Amino acid sequence: MANFVGSVEWVRSCVNKVHYNLAVPNLVEAALMRKEGTITSTGAFQVTTGKFTGRSPKDKFVVKESLVDHHIAWGKVNQPISPAQFEKIYDKVLNYMHDRELYVFDGYAGADGNYRLPIRIINEYAWHNLFVHQLFIRPTQEELVSHLPEFTVITVPGLKADPIEDGTNSETFVVVSFERKLILIGGTEYAGEMKKSIFTVLNFLLPFKNVFPMHCSANVGDKGDVALFFGLSGTGKTTLSADNNRQLIGDDEHGWSDQGVFNFEGGCYAKCIDLSVDKEPQIWNAIQFGAVLENVVLDPITHLADYNNKSLTENTRAAYPVSNIPNAVIPGVAGHPQVVIFLTADAFGVLPPISKLTKEQAMYHFLSGYTSKLAGTERGVIEPEATFSACFGAPFLPLQPTFYARMLGEKIEEHEVKVYLVNTGWTGGPFGVGKRMNLSYTRAMVTAALNGTIEQANFSADPIFGLQIPDFVKDVPSEVLYPRNTWQDKEVYEEAARELSGRFIRNFEQFTDVNEDILNAGPQIPFV
Structure with missing residues (x-):
């Protein structure tokens, strides 16, 4: 029926x-x-969703x-x-x-x-x-x-x-x-x-x-070079994939077939808390007539959207056609990726701002899907909480995560894809002590990964996580590249790094059907 x-x-x-x-x-x-609902000053349709403001x-x-x-x-x-x-x-x-x-x-x-x-x-x-x-x-x-x-x-x-x-x-x-x-x-x-x-x-x-489904954004350069950006909420996936020098394929969900990458959707569902025309001009300008604004508070007289207002939820959203983005690829189809970037916002402040991964390390970190969030409010609690979401999208995986990880490994090997882990989180100490990574530095590192100039650097392995760290990236201070060097107290850094590595190890115990090469690609320091 x-x-x-x-x-x-x-x-x-x-x-x-x-x-x-x-x-x-x-x-x-x-x-x-x-x-x-009601009409906003830009012609978007504003609604509230009651007690459920998320999945x-x-x-x-x-x-x-x-x-x-x-x-x-x-x-x-x-x-x-x-x-x-x-x-x-x-x-x-x-x-x-x-x-x-x-x-x-x-x-x-x-x-x-x-x-x-x-x-x-x-x-x-x-x-x-x-x-x-x-x-x-x-x-x-x-x-x-x-x-x-x-x-x-x-x-x-x-x-x-x-x-x-x-x-x-x-x-x-x-x-x-x-x-x-x-x-x-x-x-x-x-x-x-x-x-x-x-x-x-x-x-x-x-x-x-034989199509690899992915929870990621994607863009493409003038030479047809495709890049994928994986990351959980708050890591900068939308921000970093929206690049005026590249065309947007899609902001959230894609498939990778034998022919290349394609968008699953015809629109974008952007988080818009603290949205501003300076930081996110493409999203700001895309919220036109016909767009939907969820749980964004409006001025009762002018109907201007107050994107800084969190009284309903921090998960305010804007839904609009991808064609509202000036440099979008229509239809959202492109070739095979040359670069894959995993994004994490490490509030421990111990992961390097950019590092190169082997295929096995890529599969390990894909299965881990690590980022961190803050327990409670920023003002009251500064202890970071590690969060792991397999394949950067565990709630949407009907099959075993290792099934998808194997597909990723096959794609990396077949197309000789470069994979990088980018930490958009904290440097110089954990949240409450250090500071958030400078966005201009992150953009410079991503650009170097996309245009290949990062490969001209010399790489050395992080002693705890095994990640390959470059010694030079244009427009990024060299001391920023090595997280240990940004901490005043090196012993406190070592302790924080060991604690995070232990969390990785304990989380990965759930994946009992991976081979030794992948298992050994993660941090090897036991939890203390």
Whole structure:
């Protein structure tokens, strides 16, 4: 029955009104009439998402079906739910939609026509439909005529689950059925659940087509040289990939096929807390009519966005078409990467600002997915908290992380890719003692990695982490390149470095199916 949701027969069975593939002005008009949000001074559509201002990972489930059971990495990320429980929730969703006005978007995930996934998204809210219209790839009128969705997403924020009856953990549910090719989302207004649900689907489907799915941004230079930027929130992935001297392929999700790299999406979903025209002019100027602003506070009189206001959440977001970026690649398809950059914001202040990785080190740090965040507020707590997210996107991986790491290793070897680890975090000491890495230095190091001039330097191995550190990068003071030299107390540095290395080692114990070469590519100092 799921394949018929949104079909002509299904619509005739409903007493509600269904709007198919409305244009942006129509969706904005509908959302305004329904009082779902308001217009900002730049013409963007501003909304608030209630108590959910981010994803709800504890409420995400995968249906335990025979087709996928032996492939899925079951656990905290991929929580199982039975087919019978799924059917109960599905029936509730259908009954709930029956007398409601709905909005339908037909489009694609995947800019490469050889691998794109036709999708249909059915929304209770007009602004949710505006969001997916801007985020995914919009078909031409000719493509719409023959469009047949392979996966359908239904979002009904007003429908709440009953944990006892439905087998969920709360009133919120995000349930993926690979056999039914259907995703059900309810009890949350946060639009990012739709985006990441499709990403989860692609992370399952594409590896079986020999396409490596990646949580990364990508850009390309004038000579066709492609670079990938992996990193968790706050590491500078969006900032560093938005380069006026290079073209943006995409800001978040990509596939790497035998032909090259392609964007999964047709839009960007940028974090915009503390956004300014000076620091992020491309994002600032992209927030035009039709863009969606989530949980950004507006001035009640002027409707100017206050990007510094964190009263609703720090996870304020802007969704807009990638075509709003002047130097974007349309469609988002390019060749094979020559350079891969892993970004980390190390609040311990012990990782070098840039280092070169071997293939095995790249696989180790890809599996580790390290960055750090601060426990509590900056004013009250200065103790950094190490955070590890496998493949820089653990919440979206249906398969075992080592499966994706092997794909990365194969791509690196096949295309002779250079891999660098860039620390955008602290130098001269941990958070509260040292200072954040100078952005101009980081940009200079990234530029040197991209144009290859960094390879002219002499490299030496860090004694604890084994990372290869260059002795020279243009426009970067040489003392900055060696973190130990930036600390006043060298013994305190050694202690902090050993503590972080121990955290790496303990986290990596979960990966029991990697070979010795990868295991030995990480830090070897035991935790003390």
